[in-house]
Amino acid sequence: MSIRRAGFPFLALLALAAVGASAAHGPPADRLTRHASQDRAPDWSPDGGAIVFASDREGQWDLYTVDPETGATARLTESAANERYPVWSPSGDRVLYLSDRDDRTDLWVLDLASRATERLTDDASEETPADWTPDGLGIVFAVAPPEIGGPWRIETLDLESRERRTLLVERYRALWPRFDGDGGALAFFSRRDTGGEDDEI
Numbered sequence: 001m002s003i004r005r006a007g008f009p010f011l012a013l014l015a016l017a018a019v020g021a022s023a024a025h026g027p028p029a030d031r032l033t034r035h036a037s038q039d040r041a042p043d044w045s046p047d048g049g050a051i052v053f054a055s056d057r058e059g060q061w062d063l064y065t066v067d068p069e070t071g072a073t074a075r076l077t078e079s080a081a082n083e084r085y086p087v088w089s090p091s092g093d094r095v096l097y098l099s100d101r102d103d104r105t106d107l108w109v110l111d112l113a114s115r116a117t118e119r120l121t122d123d124a125s126e127e128t129p130a131d132w133t134p135d136g137l138g139i140v141f142a143v144a145p146p147e148i149g150g151p152w153r154i155e156t157l158d159l160e161s162r163e164r165r166t167l168l169v170e171r172y173r174a175l176w177p178r179f180d181g182d183g184g185a186l187a188f189f190s191r192r193d194t195g196g197e198d199d200e201i
Contacts, residue, residue, distance in 0.1 A: 030068075032051070032066050032068060032071055033053075033055070033066055033071070033073065034071070035055070035057050036057075037055050037056050037057035038055065038056045039053055039054075039055045039057075039064075040053065040054050040055070040084075041053055041054045041084060041085050041086060043086055043087050043088050044088065045065075045088050045092050046088060046089075046090060046091070046092040047092060048068075049067070049068075050065045050066065050067055050068070051065065051066050051068055052064070052065050052076070052086040052087075052088055052095055053065075053066065053086065054083065054084040054085065054086060054097075058078075060079070060080060060081065060082050061082035061083055061084045062075060062076070062077045062078060062079065062083050063075075063076040063077045063083050063084075063086050063095065063097060063110070064076060076095065076110060076112075076115070077097075077110065077117070079099070079101060080101075081099050081100050081101035081102075082099065082100045083097050083098070083099045083108070084097065084098050084099075084129075085097055085098045085129035085130075087129075087130065087131055087132060089109075089132055089136050090132055090134060090135070090136040091136050092112075093111065093112055093113060094109050094110060094111055094112060095109065095110045095112065096108075096109050096120075096130055096131075096132060096139060097109075097110065098127065098128070098129060098130070104124070104126065105126045105127055105128075106119055106120070106121045106122060106123075106127055107119075107120040107121045107127050107130055107139065107141060107157075108120060109159075120139065120157060120159070121141075121157070124146055125143045125144065125145075125146055126143070126144040126146070127141050127142070127143055127144075128141060128142040128143070128144060128175055128176070129141070129175075129176060130177075131177060131178050131179065132179075133156065133179060133183055134179055134180075134181060134182060134183045135183065137158065137159060137160065138156050138157055138158045138159055139156065139157050139159065140154065140155070140156050140157075140167075140177045140178075140179060140186065141154070141155060141157070141177065142154050142155075142173075142174055142175045142176070142177060142188070143155055144173075151169050151170060151171060152169070152170045152171075152172065152173050152174045152175075153166050153168065153169050153170070153174075154166070154167045154168040154170075154174055154177050154186070154188060155167060167186065168188075170190055170192055171192065172190060172191035172192050172194075172195075173190065173191055173199075174188050174189070174190040174191075174192070175188065175189055175190075175199075176188055176189055187201060188201075189201050
């Protein structure tokens with residue numbers, strides 16, 4: 001979770017086991033990052049040994065990891081662009097993220113062993129924060145319309161064939177798609193039943 005103190009948010013580890021015994025101020029939380037910057041969008045590694053997050057501590061947004069035991073941080077990306085919304089792959093060897101390099105927002109993947117990056121989408125559309133398919137062979141994401149009032153789409157991308165498949169076309173915005181554990185159902189938020197007024201799941 002992100003907690004704001006002294007004018008900036010930091011990452012904190014919530015001890016869920018202590019929730020029942022917490023005081024009025026809520027359960028105890030261990031502060032993981034200590035930097036006068038914005039630290040956001042944490043995601044656990046599959047083995048629980050690290051947390052990836054985005055931070056603007058060098059001026060632009062880049063990706064970092066933090067060790068939940070020691071608090072040691074490591075920088076993953078060094079780009080003039082903004083890299084945000086990281087999501088660890090199910091196998092733990094890659095990180096999916098959004099980048100605005102080349103003046104448009106596309107999805108990229110970082111190989112943690114080689115630190116090589118690969119662009120996954122390359123078009124005029126603006127992709128939004130994405131997630132992995134449960135098997136790690138593809139990703140799911142929403143695509144914002146290039147023109148105001150255009151339709152939103154939720155798509156999948158097969159990482160081997162590069163085939164894109166449209167799952168849903170919405171008149172109103174639809175964002176943050178997330179598969180269930182076996183890939184048989186998809187959760188997302190949309191304004192389809194509120195006439196564009198409210199976000200509902």
